[in-house]
Amino acid sequence: MASTSLFILFILQACACLFFYTIGAQANITFSAIFSFVDSILDTGMNNNLLSGRCNYPPYGRDFPGKVATGRFCNGKNPTDLIAEALGIKDTVPAYLKPDLQSKDLLTGLQYFKDYIAKLTGVAGEEKAKAIIANSLVLMSGGYNDIGVSYIGGARKLQYTFPAYCAQLVTWSTTFLEQLYALGARRLGVLSTVALGCEPSGRVAGSCSITANVGAQTYNNLLKAGIASLQSKHSDAKLVFFDIFAPLDNIASNPQQFGFQNANLGCCGGVGSCLPFTTLVCPNASTYVFWDSLHPTEKTYRIVVSDVLNKTLSSFP
Template sequence: MELKTRVLFVLFSSASFLSLLLPTTASPPVSAVFALGDSTLDSGNNNRLPFTLFKSDHRPYGRDLPNHVPTERFSNGKLSTDFMVSKLGLKDLLPAYRDRRLTDRDLLTGVSFASGGSGLDDLTLAVSKATSLSRQLEDFDEALRRMRRTVGEKNCSEIVNNAVFVISVGTNDMVFNLYDVPVTRRKIEFSPSGYQDFLLKRLGSFIQNLHKRGARRFQVAGLPPIGCLPMQLTIGSIFNGLRRVCVEQQNKDSQAYNTNLQGLIQRLQASLPGSRLAYFDTYNPILDMFNNPSKYGFVQTHAGCCGTGMVELGPMCGKLSLTCPDPSKFLFWDAMHPSQAAYKVLADISEKTVLPHLTA
């Protein structure tokens, strides 16, 4: 072997060996978090809606936030997305898009477009008067225009491409249209499985529309164990000898929906170029917290901290309502929404199981 050839061979071999030792190029860090969906992600957008049934702009909501002021978060404190942006080093709290104090610079690291009471079904919105997902998409379009004016087209595109889009929606659709109203149009039109297919088709279209706008990283939450939410325990007890136990059929429906959602995510992953989609399991963690409270430091999982904890939420959980002395011991803050402590558990799970997939 000629000297020149031997030298090239050694250099090539050394480079190949070093490439095995050196880490591969990682994906760009998360630039921002954009949240879309319902009350589990709403950090104050419903404050700007005059007719919605779902408001939490009053005490005791927000009692455990740093300034102890209600911000329209449906919790005693932070939501999972607040913990997420803090862990990512983006900001302390994820602000609401419709907050008048929001600046164009705030948009660059993320914002929530979510609305308490929102859903995938127009009939859900007819009841709740919340902001629809299509309107949330319009708000996102407006935010993109503001971001382009601030940092330019190229930088805006890079921010959106490297952002995580958190989506949580569907619970209100099931509760309003299948469970808590004796007769609804959807009950006549659909079987539970048929209605779920209807919802998932709309969710798929929504994700595709976000992808067209540059979104590439998605965390899509499944349904919680709806039958174990305090409000559902209360309503279910009417038909169950006043025993406050989980409504099993509602939980089975949630599980079936989540299985189909995972199938949808796999199909979208294959069809959307450059995308990374991750299913976020809320069902099993919340059910585990419900069934094994001491494991998480909880003492009460069947009722919320506010009032009796059985029916109070929104305006019924008001400034005159008695609250438990320590919400961190409660899985639920009101009759439908997790406490800050529960949201912290969910955020920790997301950090360990979802974000690595989106950022690898």
């Protein structure tokens, strides 16, 4: 059984991106910074430094500014960019390990949160650093790759029953959130996993797989309960569950209502992988719910992000 520390190490090294930007008020809510600990749904390029699981090649990024493949599993911007955009931060968010990151971008994030805090304290002073962390919006997303890759497509199913694995994931996640709290984070948004049964790789006879979606909701319900339990322990913090399952399920089940023509196939790769430099790509990604067999298009992400922010921003003090 993997230890909590190994799980957290995986998050930080394999799929974590930390970002900091000062932003203004949005719907009377002000955040001093944004930190994002993420998987492939939100990753803006940390995966570029991995030996596998990379996407920094065309046709990824085909509709991204500059038409470059940055490591986003999307045709264009992903939710990290779109949340930053919606909150008036900036149009796109660079990964911390981007090779040409400038020294002036020190305050935009570090790979490890403790290192970030130490360096931020050196730049801003201890009291200001504490205030920045406490007033930041901290995002975390981890269940998607853990369930979709490590369990369904990996060896975890040989170690755990699915409910037991979901419970273990929640334990690891809440432990990680506790560590963020101990380091000063007080405003945390935790993403659900997506509607796994609606992805092209998981659909059955052109419809969302009920079985896969029930599995995803098993995890989501346990995660939501775990977050509520943490909230009851920390009255000085605000922990908010970000439901991305419901809007994606709605879009994928009713694509025409949202202006899409195809929800069964990925624009690139269909029900398989989006291979490097493939020419088997749809001409207009905005007509597809999914970009590849696992990840939505930018247009889909925009609808999901709008839904989530409209429902959650007012939850933060």
